[in-house]
Amino acid sequence: MAIAATRAPVRQQSRARARRNALVGWSFILPNFIGFAVLTLIPMGAAFVIAFMEWDSYSPPEWVGVENFERLLGDQSFWIALGNTAYYAAGHIPLTMLAALGLALLLNKRIRGLGFFRTTMFFPYITSLVAVAVVWNMLFNPTMGPINQFLEWIGVQDPPGWTTTSAWSMPAVIITSVWRDMGYYMVLYLAGLQAIPQEYYEAAEVDGANAWQRFWNITIPSLRPTTFFVLIMVTIASFKVFDLIVVMTDGGPGRSTLVLSQLIYREGIRENRFGYSSAISLVLFLIVLVFTVVQFRIQKRKED
Amino acid sequence: MKRTLVSAAAITAAIGLALTGCSGAPAQQDDDGPVTLSVSVWNMEQTPEFQALFDAFEKANPDITIEPVDILADDYSEKVTTMLAGGDKTDVLTMKNVTDYARYANRGQLLDVSDVVESLGADNLAGIEPFDLDGEYFSVPYRQDFWLLYYNKGLFDAAGVEYPDHISWDEYKSLAEQLTGETGGQKVFGTYHHYWRSVVQAIAAAQTGGDLLSGDYGFMEDQYSLALDLQTGGNALDFGTAKTQQISYRTMFETGQAAMMPMGTWYISGIAAAIESGASTVDWGVAPMPQIDAGDETVTFGSPTAFAVNKNSEHQDAAKKFLEFAAGEEGAKAIAAIGVVPAFSSDDVTAAFTALPTDDLSVTTFSEPKDVVLEMPVSEYSSDISTILDEEHELIMVGDTSIPDGIATMDERVTGDVLE
Numbered sequence: 219m220a221i222a223a224t225r226a227p228v229r230q231q232s233r234a235r236a237r238r239n240a241l242v243g244w245s246f247i248l249p250n251f252i253g254f255a256v257l258t259l260i261p262m263g264a265a266f267v268i269a270f271m272e273w274d275s276y277s278p279p280e281w282v283g284v285e286n287f288e289r290l291l292g293d294q295s296f297w298i299a300l301g302n303t304a305y306y307a308a309g310h311i312p313l314t315m316l317a318a319l320g321l322a323l324l325l326n327k328r329i330r331g332l333g334f335f336r337t338t339m340f341f342p343y344i345t346s347l348v349a350v351a352v353v354w355n356m357l358f359n360p361t362m363g364p365i366n367q368f369l370e371w372i373g374v375q376d377p378p379g380w381t382t383t384s385a386w387s388m389p390a391v392i393i394t395s396v397w398r399d400m401g402y403y404m405v406l407y408l409a410g411l412q413a414i415p416q417e418y419y420e421a422a423e424v425d426g427a428n429a430w431q432r433f434w435n436i437t438i439p440s441l442r443p444t445t446f447f448v449l450i451m452v453t454i455a456s457f458k459v460f461d462l463i464v465v466m467t468d469g470g471p472g473r474s475t476l477v478l479s480q481l482i483y484r485e486g487i488r489e490n491r492f493g494y495s496s497a498i499s500l501v502l503f504l505i506v507l508v509f510t511v512v513q514f515r516i517q518k519r520k521e522d
Numbered sequence: 523m524k525r526t527l528v529s530a531a532a533i534t535a536a537i538g539l540a541l542t543g544c545s546g547a548p549a550q551q552d553d554d555g556p557v558t559l560s561v562s563v564w565n566m567e568q569t570p571e572f573q574a575l576f577d578a579f580e581k582a583n584p585d586i587t588i589e590p591v592d593i594l595a596d597d598y599s600e601k602v603t604t605m606l607a608g609g610d611k612t613d614v615l616t617m618k619n620v621t622d623y624a625r626y627a628n629r630g631q632l633l634d635v636s637d638v639v640e641s642l643g644a645d646n647l648a649g650i651e652p653f654d655l656d657g658e659y660f661s662v663p664y665r666q667d668f669w670l671l672y673y674n675k676g677l678f679d680a681a682g683v684e685y686p687d688h689i690s691w692d693e694y695k696s697l698a699e700q701l702t703g704e705t706g707g708q709k710v711f712g713t714y715h716h717y718w719r720s721v722v723q724a725i726a727a728a729q730t731g732g733d734l735l736s737g738d739y740g741f742m743e744d745q746y747s748l749a750l751d752l753q754t755g756g757n758a759l760d761f762g763t764a765k766t767q768q769i770s771y772r773t774m775f776e777t778g779q780a781a782m783m784p785m786g787t788w789y790i791s792g793i794a795a796a797i798e799s800g801a802s803t804v805d806w807g808v809a810p811m812p813q814i815d816a817g818d819e820t821v822t823f824g825s826p827t828a829f830a831v832n833k834n835s836e837h838q839d840a841a842k843k844f845l846e847f848a849a850g851e852e853g854a855k856a857i858a859a860i861g862v863v864p865a866f867s868s869d870d871v872t873a874a875f876t877a878l879p880t881d882d883l884s885v886t887t888f889s890e891p892k893d894v895v896l897e898m899p900v901s902e903y904s905s906d907i908s909t910i911l912d913e914e915h916e917l918i919m920v921g922d923t924s925i926p927d928g929i930a931t932m933d934e935r936v937t938g939d940v941l942e
Binding site for chain 2: 275276293294352355356358359360361362379380381382383384385467469470471472473484487488489490
């Protein structure tokens with residue numbers, strides 16, 4: 219009994235300390251969290267509700283149930299945008315990862331001017347997007363652009379029309395976005411490469427492994443956490459692509475590069491159909507969620 | 523639990539936003555003493571007509587001060603919509619286009635100003651028709667832009683051809699062919715068609731009597747084949763290049779790369795300024811828009827800009843006074859002096875229009891009677907249809923679809939997806 223009596227204040231004290239620690243912790247997070255809550259969390263939550271409403275931001279919202287989703291199923295532009303988003307992701311994700319890894323491997327060697335090359339590769343990522351789009355549009359110009367002039371010089375008879383044709387506009391956008399993003403992911407891969415202990419390679423060399431074997435059996439497995447992180451980031455970025463397409467082709471010609479986030483913007487901000495636009499954004503959210511969960515599952519299975 | 527909280531917060535936020543749109547009748551203040559009148563405008567710095575109007579008005583009404591509310595042009599519609607939804611009290615609202623006007627007026631956000639229209643005389647105001655909502659006016663147009671043909675006199679003289687005086691589209695096409703060539707190592711196109719769909723579609727609608735909201739777009743066929751012929755013949759810069767390189771129509775005309783160019787009257791003040799500052803040395807003139815048959819009455823398209831009074835304004839009398847001034851003869855003279863085409867017409871106003879070249883053809887282009895058809899008719903479907911017409915226009919112009927196929931797709935999408 220006496221023991222219990224002395225223990226109680228101690229427990230109280232420690233609980234008070236824990237609470238104080240928690241409060242201190244929260245107060246550090248709070249400024250950031252308030253911003254996140256007001257600008258991201260609440261609007262996201264609101265989108266879930268507004269998706270079931272008809273709302274033009276002026277008149278009172280009206281509950282319409284799943285009407286927005288029914289409409290979505292019959293909306294040709296939605297299916298085109300969905301297909302285009304998938305097309306973009308299918309090109310952008312693997313090419314960006316390959317280019318980033320390739321560059322990281324090249325620049326992980328001790329060569330003269332290493333810092334210069336690394337910086338150069340990172341430049342596109344920090345360049346203004348509008349400038350990137352304008353310059354690439356010039357490069358892609360079918361008649362006067364250097365890309366087609368080069369293609370003609372190496373003997374291509376009928377070079378593509380790039381952003382002026384619906385067949386080639388998406389590849390043009392993908393090429394531009396890969397060029398722009400590869401530097402950023404290269405930095406992530408470089409960090410991953412530097413974390414691989416040199417001893418692995420030395421041991422492998424002693425065992426007589428050639429360069430390819432070393433790459434395949436040491437570098438790739440050691441990079442798995444980095445690759446996974448890069449994959450998740452590139453996937454999310456691909457599905458959300460908006461800015462580059464808006465400034466480069468604005469979805470055109472026709473609807474050949476119209477993507478989901480652009481359709482969300484159009485329906486919401488331009489046409490004042492916030493309900494319908496929220497419904498589309500929910501679909502996009504689900505797609506990204508499913509892909510991310512699947513990737514996590516696969517990664518986990520590989521680790522086990 | 524958490525989810526219900528979030529949704530509750532979301533609904534509260536949504537309803538709160540919607541409710542702030544409603545508010546009671548504004549308190550009217552006595553307008554006898556000095557009054558400050560706020561007026562919503564866009565890109566004040568690059569749109570000199572506003573300053574010209576304000577200066578003239580303040581001079582005529584020393585007890586009223588104008589306070590501009592400057593908004594970025596690209597965000598103008600959205601910003602004003604939000605302002606009105608939030609019960610904003612800005613006194614005078616500039617109506618950038620008729621579609622927005624119809625939206626605000628139908629929501630009851632604008633004051634009935636039929637009395638102002640009546641005192642100015644609806645007949646004197648060009649472009650007044652689309653503002654008529656069942657016999658009532660909630661806005662008065664002060665500016666009426668319409669499309670005409672700009673041409674480079676120097677290039678015409680060099681090619682030894684006559685100026686495009688009331689020509690047909692066939693004559694226009696052969697002129698474009700004759701004027702295409704090279705001057706001083708620079709490629710000269712016979713004409714330049716900007717990439718906006720109106721250059722083809724609105725001209726076709728105005729001159730054939732076609733309706734851009736009808737879902738039946740066969741009337742565009744001739745105008746499309748003309749546009750495509752000109753670009754395949756190398757007599758006009760191709761659409762793909764113009765669009766993807768974001769070509770400036772001003773550069774094309776001011777540097778003499780195009781001998782002709784169909785464009786709106788807003789460009790008059792721009793080119794006049796470029797010549798005055800020495801940025802361009804083009805010897806230019808304007809002619810009426812080419813017609814299907816050369817002898818026809820001039821039919822073209824355009825769109826008016828107007829002022830409206832906010833229903834929440836606390837200075838409604840002063841605001842109406844501003845409307846009457848700005849849309850009337852005094853305001854018209856003030857903006858005509860800087861090369862902007864006023865909606866109000868009179869001989870004095872034409873005389874004040876000094877930015878215009880003084881040759882007979884340019885003057886006739888302005889003073890002759892003409893039919894100016896609204897660029898895009900107003901309906902709840904205008905915006906959706908416009909998006910479809912834009913998309914299919916691109917596909918036809920870059921050659922991804924043939925003209926009949928493109929028009930068939932327009933018909934199908936507008937009828938099936940929008941009009942239903």
